[in-house]
Amino acid sequence: MRVFNVPLTPIPAFNDNYIWLWQDQDGHYWVVDPGDANSVINHLASNQIALHGILITHHHYDHVGGVEQLIEKYPRSIVVANPQTCSQSTMLPSECASQDIIRGLTVLDVPAHTLDHIAYFINDGENTPILFCGDALFSCGCGRLFEGNEKQLDHVMELFKHLPGHTLVCCAHEYTVDNIKFAQAVEPNNKALDEYLDEAIKRRLTNQPTLPSTISRELTVNPFMRIAHDSVRQSLNHKYNLSDATNPELIGKLREWKDNF
Ligand SMILES: [Zn+2]
Numbered sequence: 001m002r003v004f005n006v007p008l009t010p011i012p013a014f015n016d017n018y019i020w021l022w023q024d025q026d027g028h029y030w031v032v033d034p035g036d037a038n039s040v041i042n043h044l045a046s047n048q049i050a051l052h053g054i055l056i057t058h059h060h061y062d063h064v065g066g067v068e069q070l071i072e073k074y075p076r077s078i079v080v081a082n083p084q085t086c087s088q089s090t091m092l093p094s095e096c097a098s099q100d101i102i103r104g105l106t107v108l109d110v111p112a113h114t115l116d117h118i119a120y121f122i123n124d125g126e127n128t129p130i131l132f133c134g135d136a137l138f139s140c141g142c143g144r145l146f147e148g149n150e151k152q153l154d155h156v157m158e159l160f161k162h163l164p165g166h167t168l169v170c171c172a173h174e175y176t177v178d179n180i181k182f183a184q185a186v187e188p189n190n191k192a193l194d195e196y197l198d199e200a201i202k203r204r205l206t207n208q209p210t211l212p213s214t215i216s217r218e219l220t221v222n223p224f225m226r227i228a229h230d231s232v233r234q235s236l237n238h239k240y241n242l243s244d245a246t247n248p249e250l251i252g253k254l255r256e257w258k259d260n261f
Pocket residue numbers: 058060113135143
C-alpha cells in the first residue's frame with residue numbers, strides 16, 4: 001500500500017494494534033513496534049519481502065513482544081531501541097539518527113504514556129514526512145498516562161503540534177472511532193468531528209484503517225492538541241468547575257475525562 005506516495009502498510013495485529021511496515025529511501029523494509037511476530041512474518045513472506053530493521057517506541061509488550069522471534073527469523077535485522085526499552089536492541093535510536101541509517105530521522109523524546117517513550121520523525125526533504133508515534137499520539141486522542149504526568153503530556157502535545165502539517169501520523173492502535181465520540185462530547189460544535197466520524201465509520205465498515213492521519217487533521221479534531229482552544233477550555237471549566245487552570249492542569253483533566261468515558 002502506498003499512502004500519499006509513501007510506501008507504508010499498517011499490518012493489523014491483536015485486536016486493534018497496527019505494526020507499520022515502511023520502505024525507506026534505499027528500499028529497505030522496517031517494521032515499527034512488532035508486538036506480534038507472526039503477523040509480520042506472514043505479511044513479509046506473502047509479499048516476498050526481507051526485513052531490514054525494527055524500530056521500537058516504548059516497552060509495552062504489545063510493541064516489543066515479537067522482536068525475539070523476528071530476529072530468529074531475520075538474524076541480520078537491526079533493532080533500534082533504547083536498551084531499557086527492549087533488551088534485544090542492537091542500535092541506539094540516537095545512533096540511527098546521527099549515522100544517517102535512516103535519512104532525515106529525528107528521534108523525539110515523548111515521555112508521558114511511558115517514561116521511555118520515543119517517536120521517530122522522518123523528514124528527508126524529498127518525501128512526505130512520517131511520524132511513528134507508538135502510543136504517544138492517537139488519531140483524535142493520546143495514550144493513557146501510565147508513567148508520566150500531565151505536564152509531560154502537555155509538553156509532548158506541544159511538540160507534535162509544531163511538526164509540519166502534512167506529516168503522516170502513524171499511530172499504533174485503531175482507536176479513532178471511539179476517540180472521535182469522546183472528542184464530540186468535549187467539543188459538540190466542532191463540525192470537523194462530524195465529518196471525520198462519518199469517514200472513520202465508513203472505513204471501518206469496509207475493514208480499512210483510519211490511519212495514517214496527518215498533523216493538520218489532528219490540529220482540527222484532537223482535543224489533546226486543542227487544549228488552548230476556547231471550546232475545549234470552556235468544556236473542561238464547566239465539567240470540572242475550574243477557573244484559571246493552566247494548560248497542564250487542563251490536559252490532565254481531559255485525560256481523566258477520557259479515562260472514565
Ligand atoms: Zn503502550
